Amino acid sequence: MQTLRLWLRNRNPADVMAHAVTLLFASTVLLVTALLVYELYVSSAASRQEFGWTFLLSRDWDPVQDKFGALPFIYGTVVTSVLALLMAAPVGVGAAIFLAELAPPKISDTLTFVVELLAAVPSVIYGLLAIFTLVPWLRETVQPFLQERFGYLPVFQGPMYGVGILAASMILAIMILPFIVSISREALLAVPAEQREAALAVGATRWEAAWQVVTPYAGLGIAGSVFLALARALGETMAVTMVIGNAPKISASLFESGYSIAAVIANEFTEATGDMHLSALVQLGLVLFGLTIVMNAIARLMLAATSRKGSPQ
Amino acid sequence: MPVRGLITTIFIALLSLILAPAAPAQLLINGAGATFPYPVYAKWFDEYHKRDRQIQFNYQSIGSGGGIRQLQAGTVDFGATDSPMTDEQIAKAGGAVLHFPTVLGAVVPVYNVAGVRQELNFTAEALAGIFLGKITRWNDPELAKANPGAALPSAGIVVVHRSDGSGTTFVWTDYLSKVSPEWKAKAGANTSVSWPVGLGAKGNEGVAGLVKQTPNSIGYVELVYALQNKIPYGRVRNAAGVFVRPELKSVTAAGSSAEMPADFRVSITNAPGKDAYPISSFTWLLVPTKFQDARKKKAITEFLRWMLSEGQKLAEPLGYAPLPKGVVALELKAIAKIQ
Numbered sequence: 001m002q003t004l005r006l007w008l009r010n011r012n013p014a015d016v017m018a019h020a021v022t023l024l025f026a027s028t029v030l031l032v033t034a035l036l037v038y039e040l041y042v043s044s045a046a047s048r049q050e051f052g053w054t055f056l057l058s059r060d061w062d063p064v065q066d067k068f069g070a071l072p073f074i075y076g077t078v079v080t081s082v083l084a085l086l087m088a089a090p091v092g093v094g095a096a097i098f099l100a101e102l103a104p105p106k107i108s109d110t111l112t113f114v115v116e117l118l119a120a121v122p123s124v125i126y127g128l129l130a131i132f133t134l135v136p137w138l139r140e141t142v143q144p145f146l147q148e149r150f151g152y153l154p155v156f157q158g159p160m161y162g163v164g165i166l167a168a169s170m171i172l173a174i175m176i177l178p179f180i181v182s183i184s185r186e187a188l189l190a191v192p193a194e195q196r197e198a199a200l201a202v203g204a205t206r207w208e209a210a211w212q213v214v215t216p217y218a219g220l221g222i223a224g225s226v227f228l229a230l231a232r233a234l235g236e237t238m239a240v241t242m243v244i245g246n247a248p249k250i251s252a253s254l255f256e257s258g259y260s261i262a263a264v265i266a267n268e269f270t271e272a273t274g275d276m277h278l279s280a281l282v283q284l285g286l287v288l289f290g291l292t293i294v295m296n297a298i299a300r301l302m303l304a305a306t307s308r309k310g311s312p313q
Numbered sequence: 314m315p316v317r318g319l320i321t322t323i324f325i326a327l328l329s330l331i332l333a334p335a336a337p338a339q340l341l342i343n344g345a346g347a348t349f350p351y352p353v354y355a356k357w358f359d360e361y362h363k364r365d366r367q368i369q370f371n372y373q374s375i376g377s378g379g380g381i382r383q384l385q386a387g388t389v390d391f392g393a394t395d396s397p398m399t400d401e402q403i404a405k406a407g408g409a410v411l412h413f414p415t416v417l418g419a420v421v422p423v424y425n426v427a428g429v430r431q432e433l434n435f436t437a438e439a440l441a442g443i444f445l446g447k448i449t450r451w452n453d454p455e456l457a458k459a460n461p462g463a464a465l466p467s468a469g470i471v472v473v474h475r476s477d478g479s480g481t482t483f484v485w486t487d488y489l490s491k492v493s494p495e496w497k498a499k500a501g502a503n504t505s506v507s508w509p510v511g512l513g514a515k516g517n518e519g520v521a522g523l524v525k526q527t528p529n530s531i532g533y534v535e536l537v538y539a540l541q542n543k544i545p546y547g548r549v550r551n552a553a554g555v556f557v558r559p560e561l562k563s564v565t566a567a568g569s570s571a572e573m574p575a576d577f578r579v580s581i582t583n584a585p586g587k588d589a590y591p592i593s594s595f596t597w598l599l600v601p602t603k604f605q606d607a608r609k610k611k612a613i614t615e616f617l618r619w620m621l622s623e624g625q626k627l628a629e630p631l632g633y634a635p636l637p638k639g640v641v642a643l644e645l646k647a648i649a650k651i652q
Contacts, residue, residue: 064501
């Protein structure tokens with residue numbers, strides 16, 4: 001109490017007001033998140049009681065028999081997101097380094113504008129692009145090629161429909177690329193000019209300065225862009241459901257169809273008439289929430305492990 | 314002073330604008346439910362509003378499941394569904410719910426088989442076998458037998474089904490459950506089921522699109538959708554052993570050949586009658602028997618009477634099969650149950 005009074009006395013009333021108001025705004029974020037979790041938890045009660053933790057490990061998804069399990073959906077969500085990240089992160093960071101460090105300002109500005117435009121395209125457009133362009137191309141060109149050359153690998157076996165895990169991962173990669181490029185570029189541009197100049201002064205080439213000095217300095221910002229991309233990939237619904245094949249199964253092949261958590265919720269929620277079906281769909285929402293936290297935690301731990309080795313921040 | 318006078322005038326004008334519609338006039342009737350009949354419902358509500366300016370229907374096509382839930386929660390005055398409510402669902406609605414068939418729809422098999430241009434014939438066994446994953450090639454004897462003269466390839470069959478929960482899927486799987494005990498045991502009938510084989514695509518447009526671009530595939534879409542988009546579809550052998558082309562006439566025939574129970578909750582898939590297309594279904598309006606508001610009760614009963622006479626004429630141009638005469642007569646009697 002004493003400290004609060006002291007704190008208040010030393011402050012301008014306008015500052016106190018601003019503090020209170022912005023605090024209120026900030027706490028709404030927390031409040032909304034808490035409400036979301038509460039609502040998901042309460043509405044999934046029937047399903048949680050019926051299936052318990054086996055929900056996470058069961059492969060059944062049968063609305064007629066009221067048997068539900070999340071494993072194929074967790075698998076589909078994680079695999080498509082991780083694959084998308086593996087495809088998009090190197091390209092995105094590379095593009096950001098070019099735009100921020102190597103390209104002439106005019107080209108950089110134009111390209112950045114285009115990239116930001118890409119981020120604003122609605123996901124259903126990407127889905128249509130995938131159905132009409134990506135999927136036929138995969139079916140007729142890419143998948144036969146992969147199977148012919150690398151068919152001994154289980155990931156490239158099985159029938160080639162075009163739609164499936166691979167198509168979903170690729171369209172996700174395209175969708176998250178603008179986020180990685182745009183935010184990584186901002187992070188690179190925020191690196192103080194002295195860092196670059198010092199590197200160049202000791203005889204580094206422009207590429208060495210960009211790759212060995214500026215990029216590690218901007219490491220946290222780049223990692224942030226990857227987190228954001230991961231979150232987007234985990235939750236993406238429309239584009240994924242349009243090309244993933246929507247079959248809840250787990251198979252080694254990337255050509256096979258799969259299903260993601262967000263996609264099944266969007267697909268089945270409106271017409272779910274059974275109470276248990278509805279409850280299971282809500283529980284999937286809870287699982288997705290948990291999955292997002294776990295994936296982000298893993299990413300952060302990986303970041304902490306790598307950045308301890310003497311990177312500047 | 315003149316300024317203040319002006320402000321007062323504007324204020325009064327605005328106030329009267331806000332208050333005016335609320336006072337004597339418009340009656341808003343809220344409904345929600347099935348998406349399949351939405352185009353014809355929208356047309357009906359619009360036409361009816363032109364006849365009676367006092368009554369405004371507000372229908373939200375949120376899906377049959379959503380419609381039933383909203384009705385149970387009492388947030389809407391009426392619901393709409395593609396599959397009749399179960400006894401348990403009615404019990405939760407806190408009062409009796411009447412089903413009124415409005416129009417009929419049908420689900421048709423669509424396919425893309427290399428080298429085949431003609432209309433294909435499907436037996437019930439063929440459709441069940443394909444969707445169970447037991448018939449895997451296009452030149453399977455079951456298919457060849459029904460299609461003499463068709464150059465069916467030996468290519469594998471790619472099955473495409475709806476991924477989103479849908480009344481279309483309900484009708485399709487309801488039919489398969491009736492004709493195939495194995496389907497009934499393995500998958501059953503529902504708006505979403507656990508599919509033994511196949512790729513899932515979202516919406517009629519998704520299924521049609523995937524079938525169109527995937528060689529040697531088969532899927533199913535609503536008749537309305539196939540008609541409007543000029544997608545070729547096959548004939549299906551009905552319970553009487555006749556291969557029937559799905560069209561409005563054969564769908565209405567299915568509606569009149571089935572025996573109608575008093576509460577109109579009937580599935581007409583695999584209907585008897587040699588003209589009946591076997592994968593047909595009614596779609597229903599769900600109306601509570603009790604209305605607190607006498608004006609609403611009057612409006613809804615009058616609308617139902619109009620829908621059963623004038624309204625039926627608007628269905629056909631939109632691709633919906635009108636109700637058989639016998640069903641209309643029964644429904645006109647049932648309107649009296651609304652209190």
